[in-house]
Amino acid sequence: MLQASLVFLSLFSLVLAGPHVTRDLRLHESRDSVPNGFTRNGPAPGDTPLPLRLALKQNNIEGLQDVLMDISTPTSANYGQHLSLEEVNEYVAPKPETIAAVNAWLSENGLAAKTLSPTGDWLGFQTTVARAYELFDADFSTFTHDVTGETTVRTLAYSIPASLQGHLDLVHPTITFPNPLASKEPVSVTPGRLRASSSNVTGAAAPASCNTAITPACVQALYGIPTTPATQSSNTLAVSGFINQFANEADLTQFLSTYLPDVGPSTTFTLQTLDGGSNPQSQSQAGLEADLDVQYTIGIATGVSTFFMSVGPSSQDGLSGFLDLVNFLLGQNSPPQVLTTSYGQNENTVSRSLATSLCNAYMQLGARGTSILFASGDGGTEGFQVPGSCSPGQPFVPTFPSGCPFLTSVGATENVNPEIAASFSSGGFSNYFGTPIYQTVAKSAYVAKLGSTHLGRYNPAGRGFPDVAALGTDVKIVYQGAVTSVYGTSCSSPIFASVVALLNDRLAAVGRPPLGFLNPFLYSTGAEALNAIVSGSNVACGGTGFPATAGWNPVTGLGTPNFSKLLAAVGL
Ligand SMILES: *[C@@H]1O[C@H](CO)[C@@H](O)[C@H](O)[C@H]1NC(C)=O
Ligand SMILES: *[C@@H]1O[C@H](CO)[C@@H](O)[C@H](O)[C@H]1NC(C)=O
Numbered sequence: 001m002l003q004a005s006l007v008f009l010s011l012f013s014l015v016l017a018g019p020h021v022t023r024d025l026r027l028h029e030s031r032d033s034v035p036n037g038f039t040r041n042g043p044a045p046g047d048t049p050l051p052l053r054l055a056l057k058q059n060n061i062e063g064l065q066d067v068l069m070d071i072s073t074p075t076s077a078n079y080g081q082h083l084s085l086e087e088v089n090e091y092v093a094p095k096p097e098t099i100a101a102v103n104a105w106l107s108e109n110g111l112a113a114k115t116l117s118p119t120g121d122w123l124g125f126q127t128t129v130a131r132a133y134e135l136f137d138a139d140f141s142t143f144t145h146d147v148t149g150e151t152t153v154r155t156l157a158y159s160i161p162a163s164l165q166g167h168l169d170l171v172h173p174t175i176t177f178p179n180p181l182a183s184k185e186p187v188s189v190t191p192g193r194l195r196a197s198s199s200n201v202t203g204a205a206a207p208a209s210c211n212t213a214i215t216p217a218c219v220q221a222l223y224g225i226p227t228t229p230a231t232q233s234s235n236t237l238a239v240s241g242f243i244n245q246f247a248n249e250a251d252l253t254q255f256l257s258t259y260l261p262d263v264g265p266s267t268t269f270t271l272q273t274l275d276g277g278s279n280p281q282s283q284s285q286a287g288l289e290a291d292l293d294v295q296y297t298i299g300i301a302t303g304v305s306t307f308f309m310s311v312g313p314s315s316q317d318g319l320s321g322f323l324d325l326v327n328f329l330l331g332q333n334s335p336p337q338v339l340t341t342s343y344g345q346n347e348n349t350v351s352r353s354l355a356t357s358l359c360n361a362y363m364q365l366g367a368r369g370t371s372i373l374f375a376s377g378d379g380g381t382e383g384f385q386v387p388g389s390c391s392p393g394q395p396f397v398p399t400f401p402s403g404c405p406f407l408t409s410v411g412a413t414e415n416v417n418p419e420i421a422a423s424f425s426s427g428g429f430s431n432y433f434g435t436p437i438y439q440t441v442a443k444s445a446y447v448a449k450l451g452s453t454h455l456g457r458y459n460p461a462g463r464g465f466p467d468v469a470a471l472g473t474d475v476k477i478v479y480q481g482a483v484t485s486v487y488g489t490s491c492s493s494p495i496f497a498s499v500v501a502l503l504n505d506r507l508a509a510v511g512r513p514p515l516g517f518l519n520p521f522l523y524s525t526g527a528e529a530l531n532a533i534v535s536g537s538n539v540a541c542g543g544t545g546f547p548a549t550a551g552w553n554p555v556t557g558l559g560t561p562n563f564s565k566l567l568a569a570v571g572l
Contacts, residue, residue, distance in 0.1 A: 025137050026165060028353075030157035031175045035349045037146050038177060044140040044153045046130030053116060053124045053320070055169040055357045056094040056102055064091035064360075068367045068406065069437065072517040074525050080513035082369030085118065085333055092364060093119040098167040105164055109135060117327040129153065136160060138174060152178055170353035176319060179345030179384055206416040213485070214475045216259045216299045219495055222416050222471065224563040227262060229303030230505035235514070237501040238307040238329070238336035239269070239297055239494065242321050242343050245287030246279050247294040247308045248480070255295045255478040260302075269294050269308040274328050275321065277312030283480050289342055292477045292486055293494050297340065301498035304505060307336060319350065319358060322401070326361040335370050337504050337514040340497035342375040342490035346383040347400040347432060355432050359404035366517035371504075372407040373497045375489035376466040377426030380539035381458075381546065384426075390541035395457050396428045402465040403430025405439075408518045409465040410493040411556045412472025413533055419560060420548070421536030422473050425489060427546060427554035429462035436463055438523040442552035449549060454540070467519055469533060469556035470495040499561045506572050515570065522558055529565035530558045 034040055070078050094102075102123070106113055116122040129140040138158035144151050158174045210218035220227055241247060249268055257265045271279050290308070298306050309328075311321040322343075329335040347355065362372050376399060377383050382390045383397035390397075402409035412422040435443055443464045470492040474485050504514040515521065522530070533556035538545040548555045 024162040025159035026162050028160045029175050029351050035177045038143045041142045044129045044142045048129040050127050050132050053172045056098050056121050057167050058092045058121050059095045060091045061360050073520040083367045088364050088367055089119045101167045118331040176351045176354050177349040210416040214471050223561045232505050232508035235505045235508050236305045236336040237338040238309050239293045240341040241290050241310045245290035246285050247290040248286030251286050251291045251478045260299050269306045272307050273310045275312040275314040275324050277310035279310045286480050291479050295477050296494040297498050301501040304501045335368050338371045338497050338501045340373045340493045342493050344399050347398045350400050352432050363406040366406050369514050369516040371500045371515055371518050373493045374409050375493040376402045376409045376411045378424045378488045381428050392541050398428045398430050399426050403433050403463050405433050405436035405463045408467045410496045411466035411469040412489045412492045413469050414473030421533050421555040423539045425538050425555050427466050429458045429464050431459050433463040438520040464554050466557040469560050525569050527558050529569040532559040
């Protein structure tokens, strides 16, 4: 429904003079340099097709933020009173003068735009590189990604007409670069990984074998997750799928019969597609990430209706698929109560305006009552950097969207007794988003403990991530017909999401609303229901990054779930 399949009205511009003569363009966004890992080849040919999107200024996003915090804070009288589609739209719809200014500009330039979001705050139109130069002073070039060899068309700066200042938040894709590396390897197969010790000490409840291989039974035992199926049909969980990662039903069936014989082997997901998405079922097309994500949601959130959201090829360039998915869900009358996503990219590849705009879209979905979980990344303090390409001593690289304060970022642990921080678990501090109120105390305490460690390499005033963690090392899945071991925060996000879905099931059973945006709860009454992870640290370019210490830390957040304590914390 949201494709940018637009008709470009190729009217001649009446002004054929140089692009700077009659138009009053003002620099809107720029980046100082080409992001690490990309090389500029040269100018992109003028006739290269370019689908562009415009983000229109929303009328009262600050007001919505206040409402979100109010309805997500357990002590508030309005806790759990999530907003309807119409109520959110009242805050988000652009003002009439904004719509008028943008429409006037579109028609002056002979452009036909299509609405890409429920309230019309995103518009899209089809143009070319040459035309984009005239419209936005944008000098589009071709860039090659050094590792994958993939090419992309981007500009290092663009301007907008003076008449649109204050009405237009951004134009995309312009200075935001895609991250083909993260796309290619969302999760890695453990390369014959040998554990340091084959200790026979285990967690109180987890079998000894869990120190070397994590199965659903290990996850259930370690976190006390019930194996009895959920009962409420209204309760749903959605799994994001991008970049041709297809969830394979035969792999899921084999996984369930191998590890969860009590769950019917025919238990499966409901497919939803957008942007031309699909979910072909040949064994060779099964995706490691997609298989992992559906196996550890359907397997752990037993009985919860699970949707696999396959976002298709028409939006694979950069973050357009993220935008389309969140806008697709925002357009639903009953969006899923939980959304888990194991994709992301380095914050510094994303324009500040686009990061803010996407983050605000997650704010809207949170206000609708959806708990949004994202994997924090697998490069320690270096985000999604190419292993070995980092420079020791350089500033750390936070990931996106984990730095967005309106979602829950999930880091990874390993081992069961003691459960410790996984060294690959990405964590740190956003350079774009400030500290949210709910995190101020926990984060200041950690920064104070750090003292002079890593000073100058991170932004102590930024939103810290991740918020929570779950097991993410030596996790067993079935992939293309065979048991495979994987690791990554990609394992952790579906596991934590499943815990939230099972809590929502219990809440629904007694007529209570779902948990919605989790963080104000997690950082207050929820904190003591989490197992603090107090040993290990993440890596920093071969060295030691942030240590995991008691309280919140930027490796494992507030810790891993204890289901019975969480039930008590939500008042059940
Ligand atoms: C395993 O358990 C035995 C007996 O309980 C103990 O002697 C041994 O030290 C343990 N091994 C490790 C690696 O902890
Ligand atoms: C959860 O916490 C309770 C209370 O401290 C504890 O008794 C229980 O063993 C914990 N559950 C698990 C699975 O660790």
